């Protein structure tokens with residue numbers, strides 16, 4: 001939709017003001033997007049080109065992508081890392097939602113006593129810097145025999161994302177008019193039906209957004225992965241760094257690996273965005 | 287088919303000092319259309335929600351039919367509710383919205399479809415069954431909310447200001463349709479509104495609430511003619527009754543430069559009060575303009591077409607007061623006119639406790655609560 005001159009006059013917009021704001025927005029967007037763009041570009045270069053002073057024109061090649069996806073026996077392979085990441089991220093995200101949805105429902109629709117304190121408790125678990133906890137975590141994981149397993153990362157990523165998910169979902173749930181839940185109650189629905197048949201379909205966009213964030217955070221998590229799973233069940237971020245070598249140039253290779261690593265996240269974002277249609281409660285009231 | 291019985295039903299919201307509904311006693315007959323009316327915050331919605339099971343009954347009890355539902359959860363009460371904001375399920379079509387409660391009860395798909403179509407026909411929603419609420423107009427949404435209630439054939443309909451989001455014209459039209467629908471379906475209905483015109487036009491009986499306390503429950507006509515107290519007198523009737531602090535001499539009341547006589551039984555009760563502790567109540571219809579009576583000046587003229595209401599100022603007990611007088615539409619009057627006011631019609635006397643003093647026949651008929 002383009003605005004007409006009269007509309008612009010009404011909203012107090014001036015041509016220069018609009019132009020300045022527009023240009024600023026494009027500039028900021030470019031600043032943010034450029035590194036990503038450069039990374040992808042580098043992935044298609046020869047090492048020499050990537051390390052030379054920046055040139056925009058070069059002969060594109062898929063060799064780097066071939067190199068990083070070729071399995072070297074004994075080393076962490078591309079497909080293995082992706083599979084590990086897939087399981088860890090998928091299971092932890094499902095767990096997070098399974099735990100966060102009832103919690104958020106309890107906090108927004110049927111607030112427990114002192115629900116504000118409960119909410120604060122959830123977020124307070126994120127106050128501790130994870131480096132401070134890594135040693136005890138490592139020892140506990142070792143004693144349980146779950147170092148270098150999917151399980152340890154699933155547990156930790158679930159714990160890591162849970163507070164955020166509860167906070168986000170609670171605010172989405174709170175936007176659903178109370179009367180909808182009450183109407184469902186009077187219509188003969190029990191608690192389970194109120195959640196699954198009324199609340200969840202309405203807050204699908206919110207759940208999609210929350211799931212997306214959980215996926216992104218878990219997919220990109222590096223610190224815990226490198227401390228607890230450096231040998232087995234290693235995830236994609238570790239595979240990406242495995243392309244860093246102490247000898248020779250590796251910038252193009254690393255770029256190619258990173259480009260592959262972001263693909264699933266982009267895909268997840270695209271999928272989630274399709275669900276994020278706004279105004280789903282439209283028509284519910286008045 | 288069921289009657290509803292509130293017995294000392296009380297709701298005190300957590301942290302509140304005063305009960306939102308205070309010892310409500312109310313019997314609603316089977317098939318009756320009962321209206322709860324009162325100003326905003328008087329506890330109407332709370333009383334209704336207690337019946338729905340959405341608010342706890344802190345003291346007392348509520349019965350539907352022969353069942354004590356005080357501790358029964360909403361889903362097992364067999365009541366249907368229409369919310370002020372309709373609360374339609376936004377992700378469901380009109381048909382799904384209406385069929386939802388039946389589905390919860392495990393009613394078969396065919397039976398569900400049959401009842402939804404039947405309700406849709408009554409409400410003229412057949413053409414919209416596959417649409418989502420967001421693509422409906424306000425009036426259509428209101429009807430879907432009604433439809434959701436009537437497909438259920440519940441024991442009781444509960445309605446919380448269901449017309450207040452419609453524009454004035456549609457509201458008046460829907461008002462009549464709804465009253466007709468209720469009569470045809472014959473389902474006991476409790477209807478909440480703050481609009482006394484709605485209450486008077488729709489209710490078989492009307493219960494007036496103020497600050498959580500029920501003031502009176504009666505047929506609309508009785509409420510109008512024999513209000514139990516000052517609150518009901520001022521709330522019911524449009525335009526409102528003139529309520530004038532007055533003084534008595536044991537037989538009559540002061541009004542302007544004259545006096546008006548009262549019923550002898552009322553007079554004896556009145557005689558117990560301090561001379562200046564009484565309020566004279568007279569509807570605009572009970573006053574007349576003319577050449578005799580208390581001198582007055584016209585300040586505002588409200589012409590409704592069918593009749594005219596005139597505000598006049600007059601001297602009463604050493605103060606200037608303003609009263610509203612009804613005159614015929616043909617009566618020609620303008621601001622600034624000098625005229626005279628006389629009391630013609632029924633006069634009510636309210637004691638210092640706000641209660642209206644009753645004549646013998648009223649007391650005998652138990653005309654008010």
Ligand SMILES: Nc1ncnc2c1ncn2[C@@H]1O[C@H](COP(=O)(O)OP(=O)(O)O)[C@@H](O)[C@H]1O
Pocket residue numbers: 299300302306324325326327328329330331332333
């Ligand atoms: N959920 C609630 N918590 C605390 N107080 C409430 C709540 N709902 C209503 N109230 C109070 O109870 C009184 C009655 O409210 P309500 O029944 O909604 O009145 P009405 O429907 O007549 O406008 C008001 O004083 C209101 O502030």
Ligand SMILES: [Mg+2]
Pocket residue numbers: 330331332
């Ligand atoms: Mg209300």
